[in-house]
Amino acid sequence: MPELAQPPARFREIARGKLLDAHVQGALDLSTGRLRSHRLEAWSALPDVEALRERAHAIRMEVIDDLEGHVARFTEALEARGGHVYFARTAAEASAYVAEVCRRRGAKLAAKSKSMASEEIGLNEALAAVGVQPVETDLGEYILQLAGEHPVHIVAPAIEKTAADVAELFSRVRGEQVPAELEALTLAARAQLRETFLQADVGITGVNFGVSATGSICICTNEGNGRLVSSVPPVHVAVMGMERLVPTTADLAVLLRLLARSGTGQKLTVYTTLITGPRLPGEHDGPEELHVVILDNGRTNLLRGRYREMLACIRCGACLNVCPVYRRTGGAAYGPVYSGPMGAVLLPLLVGLDRAPSLPHASSLCGACTEACPVKIPLHELLLDLRRDLVEERVAPWFERAVFALWSLAWSSVAGYRLTTRLARLGQPLAGLVGPGRAWASGRRLPRLRPRYRDRR
Amino acid sequence: MRGLVEEFAANAAAIGFHVHRGEGPEIDGAGVSTALYGLADTGSVVLASSVDEPRARSLLPDVHVSLLRQNRILPGLEELFEALGSELPSALAIVTGPSRSADIEQKLAVGVHGPREVHVVLLPPA
Amino acid sequence: MPTVQLFATCLGDLAFPDAVADAETLLRRAGFDVEFPGRQVCCGQPAFNAGHRSAARRVARTFARAFSRSAPIVAPSGSCATMASHYLPELLGVEPFDVWELSAFLVANGYRPLPRNAGRRVAYHDSCHMLRELKIADQPRRLLGGSGAELVPLERPDLCCGFGGTFSVRQPEVSLAMADDKLGGAEAAGTLVTADPGCLMHLAGRASRVGSRVRVVHLATALARGVGA
Numbered sequence: 167m168p169e170l171a172q173p174p175a176r177f178r179e180i181a182r183g184k185l186l187d188a189h190v191q192g193a194l195d196l197s198t199g200r201l202r203s204h205r206l207e208a209w210s211a212l213p214d215v216e217a218l219r220e221r222a223h224a225i226r227m228e229v230i231d232d233l234e235g236h237v238a239r240f241t242e243a244l245e246a247r248g249g250h251v252y253f254a255r256t257a258a259e260a261s262a263y264v265a266e267v268c269r270r271r272g273a274k275l276a277a278k279s280k281s282m283a284s285e286e287i288g289l290n291e292a293l294a295a296v297g298v299q300p301v302e303t304d305l306g307e308y309i310l311q312l313a314g315e316h317p318v319h320i321v322a323p324a325i326e327k328t329a330a331d332v333a334e335l336f337s338r339v340r341g342e343q344v345p346a347e348l349e350a351l352t353l354a355a356r357a358q359l360r361e362t363f364l365q366a367d368v369g370i371t372g373v374n375f376g377v378s379a380t381g382s383i384c385i386c387t388n389e390g391n392g393r394l395v396s397s398v399p400p401v402h403v404a405v406m407g408m409e410r411l412v413p414t415t416a417d418l419a420v421l422l423r424l425l426a427r428s429g430t431g432q433k434l435t436v437y438t439t440l441i442t443g444p445r446l447p448g449e450h451d452g453p454e455e456l457h458v459v460i461l462d463n464g465r466t467n468l469l470r471g472r473y474r475e476m477l478a479c480i481r482c483g484a485c486l487n488v489c490p491v492y493r494r495t496g497g498a499a500y501g502p503v504y505s506g507p508m509g510a511v512l513l514p515l516l517v518g519l520d521r522a523p524s525l526p527h528a529s530s531l532c533g534a535c536t537e538a539c540p541v542k543i544p545l546h547e548l549l550l551d552l553r554r555d556l557v558e559e560r561v562a563p564w565f566e567r568a569v570f571a572l573w574s575l576a577w578s579s580v581a582g583y584r585l586t587t588r589l590a591r592l593g594q595p596l597a598g599l600v601g602p603g604r605a606w607a608s609g610r611r612l613p614r615l616r617p618r619y620r621d622r623r
Numbered sequence: 624m625r626g627l628v629e630e631f632a633a634n635a636a637a638i639g640f641h642v643h644r645g646e647g648p649e650i651d652g653a654g655v656s657t658a659l660y661g662l663a664d665t666g667s668v669v670l671a672s673s674v675d676e677p678r679a680r681s682l683l684p685d686v687h688v689s690l691l692r693q694n695r696i697l698p699g700l701e702e703l704f705e706a707l708g709s710e711l712p713s714a715l716a717i718v719t720g721p722s723r724s725a726d727i728e729q730k731l732a733v734g735v736h737g738p739r740e741v742h743v744v745l746l747p748p749a
Numbered sequence: 750m751p752t753v754q755l756f757a758t759c760l761g762d763l764a765f766p767d768a769v770a771d772a773e774t775l776l777r778r779a780g781f782d783v784e785f786p787g788r789q790v791c792c793g794q795p796a797f798n799a800g801h802r803s804a805a806r807r808v809a810r811t812f813a814r815a816f817s818r819s820a821p822i823v824a825p826s827g828s829c830a831t832m833a834s835h836y837l838p839e840l841l842g843v844e845p846f847d848v849w850e851l852s853a854f855l856v857a858n859g860y861r862p863l864p865r866n867a868g869r870r871v872a873y874h875d876s877c878h879m880l881r882e883l884k885i886a887d888q889p890r891r892l893l894g895g896s897g898a899e900l901v902p903l904e905r906p907d908l909c910c911g912f913g914g915t916f917s918v919r920q921p922e923v924s925l926a927m928a929d930d931k932l933g934g935a936e937a938a939g940t941l942v943t944a945d946p947g948c949l950m951h952l953a954g955r956a957s958r959v960g961s962r963v964r965v966v967h968l969a970t971a972l973a974r975g976v977g978a
Contacts, residue, residue, distance in 0.1 A: 182922050197729045199905075247713075305735055306726035322726060329728050352724075352732040359736065380711055390682060390722040390737025397678035397714065415704035415711075422700055430725075433638075433665045437737065438717040446713045448674040490909040494926045528920060530913025530927070531798060532877040553800030562800065570796050574804035577759075578811060583790045587763055605918035609925040610954030619757045619766035623785055 168288045168316070168502045170513055171521035177528050180499040190326045194493055197325045201487040204431020205538070212427070222424050223542040225417045226478035229378070229409070233469060233477075236378040236411045237460060243381030247443030249456040253408075257463050261292035264370070264403050267457055268298045271401055273367035277359075279385070279392040280304035281372025282320055282481055283405045283461050285503045286516075289370070300370070301362045303391040305355055309335060318497030318505065321429045321483035326496055359391070369395035369453065373406035374480070375421055376458070379414045382442040383458060386425060386435040393437050402444070402453035408460045409477040415440075421480060428540040429482040464516040472551055476511050478541045485535035485545060491528060500525060507535035507545045514552055520561045526552035591615045627663045627696045628745065634666030638720035639733075640743045647744035653686040654679075654738070659715075660703055661696040661743070667719040668743055669703060671712040678714055687738040689718075694748035752782040754816055756824040756833065756848070759791040760946035768946065771973035772825035772851050778973075779860040788815035793840070794832040798914045802840065809837050816846060825851045825969045827879025827945045835882060850879060852944055852968060856888040865975035867897030871966075872938035874931060874952070876945035877909050889944055889968055896972055901938035905930070910943075912951035928955040935963045940976045944968040 184190050209215045229236050241251040254260035268276065276293060278284065278300050290300045290311075302311040306324035310317055312335040317323030324332075333346035336354045344354045371392055375384040383404050385392045396402045412418050418440075426432040445452030468474055486492050486506030497505030501522075504512050510529055514522040526549050535545040556562045576582040590597075594615060598607030606612060636642050647655070656676055660669040668689040672678050681687050697703050700717075707715075722737030733739050753776055761769040776783050793809035796802075812833060816822050824830045830850040838845045849857075871893060879885045890900055911917065911927025918924075928951055935941040941963050943949050953965040966976050 178920055178922070181920065185922055185926050193728070200729055303736065304726075305724045305732075309726065322729065324726050325729070327727070329730075332727055348727060348730055348732050351727055352735055356735060363736075380709065382711060388722070389724045389735040391735075393678070393716060394682055394736055397672075397682060415707070416701065419700035419704055432719075434667060434717065434719045436718065436720045436723055438667075438719070440711065440715040440717075441713065442711040442715075443713050445672075446674075449672060449713065450674075450677040451679050452672055452677075452713055488907070490911070490927055491920075491923055493908075494923050524919075526800075527916065530877070530909045530911060530916045530924070532909035532913070533881040534877075534907060534909070537881060550798065550800070553798075554802055555800070557800045557802070567801070570799065570801040570804040574793075574796060574801075574807040577790050578807045580788055580790060580811070583759075583811075602915075602918040605921045606954075608921055609958060610928075610951065611957040613760075613764040613950045613954060615763050616766050619762045619769040620785065620787065622766060622770065 168285065170286070170501055170503060170517045172501055172513065172525060174524045177499045177524045181495040184496045184499065185494060189328060190496055191494070193326050194496055197322055198487045198493050201322070201430060201483070205428055205484055205487065208427035208431040208433070218420065218424060219540055219542050221420050222540060223478065225412055225420060226541050227475070228413060229411050230469065230474050230477050233409065236413065237408055240376050240378040240381055240411060243379065244443065244458060245381070247381055249381065249443045249458060251458050251460060253460045253462070255462045257287035260287045260405065260459050260461050260463070261289050263459055264289060265292055265296045265298070267401065267403060268293065268368055269296060271367055273298055273401070275362070275366045276300045276368045276370050277362045277366035277395045277399060278302050279371040279387060279395040280307050280323070281370065281405050282503060283372055283407045284370065285317065286463065287405070287461065289405065303359050303362060303395060304387070305389060308355065308359065312339060316498070316502035319483060319486055320481050320504065363394045363398050366399040368401045368403060369399035370403045370405070371396055373404050373410055373458070374425065375418055376406050376411045377415055377418055378411050380442055382415070382440050384418060385439045385441065386437070388436045390437055393439050396439065396441060397452055400453055401455045401457070403457045403459065405459045405461060408462050408465050424540040425480055425482055428484040468515055473515055473548060475543050476515060476548060478543055479508055479512070480541055482540060484538040484540060488534040488538045490532060490534065491530065500528065507549070511545055511548045511552065519552065519556055519559060523556060523561050526556060587615065587618070624694060627698065628693050630663040631661050631666055631696045632745065634664065635743055636666070638666050640666065640720065640741050643742060643744045645746065647688050647690065648742055650686050650688070652684055653688050654681055654684040655688045655690065656681050658689040658691040658695065660706065661691045662699050662703060662717065663696055664699040665719050667717050670716045670718060672714040673712060681716065681718065682737055684738060685734070686740045686742070688742040688744060690744050690746060692746045692748055750780060750782045752784055752820040754784050754786055754820050754822045756789060756816070756822050756829065757785070758824055758826045758829045758946060760950060761825060764950060765946050765967060768825060768967035768969045771967070771969035774973045775851070775855060775860070775969060776823060779855055779858055784820070786815040792829050792832045792837060794828060795914055797832065797836060797840070806840055809840055812837060813841055813843055818844070818846060821854065822846055822848045823851055823854045824848065825944070825946070825967065827876045827883060827885065828947055831878040831882045850883055850885055850944065852888040852892055853883070853885045856891060862892050862896040862972045864897040866893065866971065869898050869940065869976050870901050870938045871898045871940045871942050871971065871976055872901050872903050872935040874903070874910060874941055874943040874948060875906055876943060876948045879944060892972055893942060898976070903934045905934065910948045910952055912947045914947070917951055925955060928952055932956055932961050932963045940964045940966060942966050942968050942971045942976065
C-alpha cells in the first residue's frame with residue numbers, strides 16, 4: 167500500500183518546492199481555472215442545479231444509511247448475472263484477491279484503466295510483486311507511470327506535465343524521438359497502448375458507480391480505455407470503494423447528470439458504460455469472467471459518525487478545481503492518491519488523525535469546496551470538525567493547546583485583555599523573532615499595535 | 624418526435640458526431656453498429672452488446688458509424704433507464720462523441736484509444 | 750434616535766482603531782446613536798477556527814456578557830459577524846444575537862455614502878466568510894459605487910486572500926503566494942478595499958513588505974474618509 171500517512175512537516179515542505187516551480191504554478195492555474203469555468207458554465211445551463219444537488223445528496227445518504235444492505239443487494243444481483251463479488255476488508259485483502267485471479271489465469275500482463283481505489287491499495291506494486299505487469303492506459307496515468315510518479319489530481323492526473331515532459335518519456339519508450347506536439351504524442355500513445363489492450367490477460371478498472379438493484383457497474387471515461395480494458399481481455403477485475411453505490415438506475419441517471427458537468431463541464435463523458443455481468447452466451451467478445459472487488463479499507467469506520475457525509479464523494483474533482491490552496495501547492499503535498507479538500511478530509515479519516523495531522527490545517531477554510539461539491543458535502547465544516555478532533559484527541563501538540571488555553575484565560579476578561587495587549591505592545595519589537603510572529607514576519611510586515619480604539623472614545 | 628430528432632441532431636453534431644440523414648457514409652474499415660437508442664439532450668448513441676453487436680466493433684476501428692432509427696431517440700438518461708427496466712445487456716455503452724483526452728497540457732486530443740471519427744445515420748422508423 | 754452597539758473586534762481595537770472609528774462615523778451619519786459596550790473583548794474566532802473550542806468558549810463569553818439584545822450589534826468585520834451570528838450561540842448555548850456586518854447594515858438602513866471617492870479606481874476583495882456564509886457581496890460594492898469610486902473587478906474574486914487565521918503561520922509560503930495573487934490582481938486599480946480586518950492585516954502587511962504599489966484600505970475608511978485618506 168502506498169504511504170498515505172502524511173508526517174506533519176511534509177505538506178509545507180512539498181508545497182514550498184511547488185511554489186518555486188513556475189511551470190507547475192502555471193499549469194495548476196490554467197488547468198484548475200479552466201475546469202472550474204467549465205463546471206460553472208455547465209451548472210448554470212442546468213434548469214435547477216440546486217435541486218439536482220439536493221437530490222444527489224439524498225441519494226448518496228440513502229445508500230450510506232444502509233450501506234451493508236446495499237452491498238448485499240449488489241452482490242446478490244451481480245452474482246445472479248454470473249459475476250464474482252469479493253468483499254475486501256483491507257487493502258492487502260483486495261490486492262491479494264486480484265493477484266490470485268491473475269495467478270489462476272496465468273496472467274502476465276494487466277491493462278489498467280484509471281482507478282483511485284486501486285492506487286489507494288497499491289495494486290500495481292502488489293501485482294508486480296507476483297510477476298504481473300500492470301500497464302496504465304489512461305493517458306495521464308500512463309504518462310505518470312512512465313515517469314515513476316503518482317497522480318496529483320483525481321480527474322487530470324498529470325496536470326503538472328508539459329508536452330515536452332511527455333515527449334521525452336514517450337521517446338524513451340519508443341527508442342526514437344517523439345516530437346512534443348499533441349498529434350504526434352496522441353498517435354504514439356495510441357499505438358503503444360493498443361498493443362497492451364490486445365495482449366492483456368486481465369483488464370482492471372475502477373468503478374464510478376455501482377447500482378445495487380441490478381448489480382451493474384458504471385465506468386465513465388473520455389478516452390475509450392475504460393471500455394477497451396473491460397471488453398477485450400478475457401478477465402475484467404473492477405475495484406470499487408464500498409460507498410460508491412446508488413440504489414437504482416434511475417438514481418444513477420441523477421448522479422450521471424452531475425458527475426461530468428462537475429468534473430470537466432461535459433454533459434457526459436464520451437464513454438459512459440454500464441456493465442452487468444460477464445459476456446452472455448453467444449456473445450463474441452467481452453470478458454469471460456467479471457470480478458468486482460468491493461473495498462472497505464477504513465470506510466466502515468466513517469459510517470456512523472459525524473463524517474459519514476464524506477462517503478458521499480463521487481470523486482469528481484470539483485473541489486480541487488476551486489481550492490485556492492490546491493491551486494498553488496498541487497496534489498503531491500497532500501499525498502500520493504487523494505488531494506485537495508476531499509483528500510484533506512478523507513485521508514485523516516482513513517489512516518487516522520495522528521498519521522495525517524497537518525492536512526485539516528492545509529486550508530484557509532474559505533468554503534469554496536463546499537460551494538462546488540455536487541453532492542453537497544460540507545467539506546470546510548468537516549475540516550473544522552477534524553481540527554476540533556485534533557485538539558480533543560490530543561493529537562495537536564501540548565504547547566499549542568497550552569498557548570490557546572492561556573490566551574483564552576487572559577482574554578476572558580477586559581482586565582486580562584488589557585494587560586496582555588499592553589505587554590504585547592511593549593514586546594512588539596521582539597514579536598518577529600519567535601513562533602507565529604516569526605512565521606508571520608517572514609513575509610509580511612507585522613501589524614503595529616496602536617492605542618486601542620476603546621481608549622480613544 | 625420531430626423535436627427530439629432535431630435536438631438529437633444538434634447536440635450530436637455539437638459534440639463531434641458527423642450526422643447523416645437517410646444514408647450513411649461509405650468508409651473502408653469503419654465499424655458499423657445498430658444503435659439501441661439515441662439520447663436527445665446529450666446527442667449520445669446507446670450501443671448494447673449482444674450476439675449481433677460485439678463490443679469491439681465500436682471500439683477498435685478508427686471510424687465508427689451508428690445506425691439510429693428516429694423513433695428510438697429518447698429525451699435523456701432517465702428515459703433510457705426507464706425503457707431498459709431490468710433488461711440490461713452485459714455491456715451498455717452510452718457514447719457521446721469521438722474518443723478524447725485533455726491530459727496533455729489540458730489541450731484536447733482526439734482519437735486517443737477509441738474511434739477518432741464517429742458518425743450517426745438517422746434512419747426513418749422501421 | 751435608534752441605537753446600535755458597536756463591536757470593534759479584537760483586531761479592530763488593537764491594530765485598526767482608525768477603521769473602527771470610521772465605522773462609528775458612518776453609523777452616526779446613518780442616523781444612529783452608537784454605543785460601545787466596554788466589556789467586549791473578542792468573539793473567540795481565532796481559537797474556534799483552530800479547533801480549540803473550550804478556549805473559544807471562554808473568550809466568546811465576553812461577547813455574551815458585553816452585548817445586550819436590545820439593539821443591533823454592528824461589526825466592521827465579515828468574519829467576526831459570521832462568528833458572532835452563526836457559531837457563537839451554539840457554542841455558548843445561548844439565544845442568537847442580532848449581529849450585522851457593517852456594509853449590510855448600512856445598506857439595509859438606506860445609507861447613502863458621501864462622494865469621497867469620486868474619480869478613484871478601486872478593486873474590492875470579498876472576504877470568504879462574508880461571501881459564502883453571510884452572502885454579502887453586493888452591498889459593499891454598492892456603497893463604494895455610491896461614494897463615486899470606479900470599481901475594477903478582480904479577475905478571480907472567488908479566491909481567498911490566504912489569511913485563514915492560523916493558516917497564515919502554519920503554511921506561510923502558500924499564504925503569501927495567495928496574498929501576492931490578490932495584490933497582483935489589484936494592480937490595475939491601485940487600491941484594494943476589504944471589509945475584514947484579518948484580510949486587511951494580511952494583505953496590507955504583505956503589500957508593505959514587498960513594496961507593492963497597491964494600497965489596502967478598510968471599507969469603513971474608504972467610505973468615511975475616502976481611499977486617498
